[in-house]
Amino acid sequence: MILSNKSELMNILGGFDFKFSKTLGQNFLIDKNILDKIIEKSNINENTNVLEIGPGAGTLTRELCLWAKKVVAVEIDSSLVPVLNYVLNDFQNFTLINDDILKINLKDLIKEKFGNEKFTVAANLPYYITTPIIMNFFENDFNIDSMILMVQKEVADRIAAKPGTKDYGALTVGTGFYAKSEIICSAPPHCFFPQPKVSSVVIKLEKYEKPPYSVNDREMFFKVVKSIFSQRRKTLVNSLSGSPFISCDKNKIIEILGQMGLDEKIRGEKLDISQLAELSNRLFD
């Protein structure tokens, strides 16, 4: 069974009552080279647990099941359940959960399926869930080693952005704080069926064992980040002193910027992650 071949994929889907849903971002991968790259770069082996989000027709899932110890896949679309049960029938290491990844109790699921063992997240994500998924997995301190994700190119650009650029924002800081990112390959529209309008990129986020940035209070650090990037055209002083998420005194912010050797008119979007961490530590020590 080679699901990365379009005619074979369509043959299989034709045997079931399934219609592609745009709302659920159903563009299925039909490119074997990309599949191979995902497997090669994810370092998945017989000791790896994998949580796959949105298995679709099971193209990537079959490859994961061939290499990994255990694959648990969460798919929202119940019309894909019979397809996945058929496609993955040979694999004892596969479990399908028919649910919404944004609503399911992830903590319970992970504990039940993987216990205290580490796991890798693999997903070809619809645009609407990309940011909440990435941030949810990192912020909750799950025992992840890495995430290997197919995302829209603009999301990858935001993750890899440099301070002061238009793409630099809360997602850049959020991912950069927890993980080292690496672009694995690009995936133009013809690698999917049906073809999407936009290009995608496979990105690997490898969670730091020991984060390189030390913050006294992680919740306050992320409130500072949120305050800055939700009002990014303002100066840092104005975005923080007028923030609905934190309360801090204008003069104290000006004093701290001086101690950090930064101009009091600087915009927050110019600060890199270590400067944001230092600022937050000085504000909330």
Ligand code: SAM
């Ligand atoms: N992994 C498959 C592939 O690469 O061919 C399918 C990828 S397709 C871009 C996205 C998949 O995510 C679809 O199967 C869709 O039904 C599923 N999906 C969308 N929203 C979801 C959600 N909130 N929870 C779980 N699965 C979701």
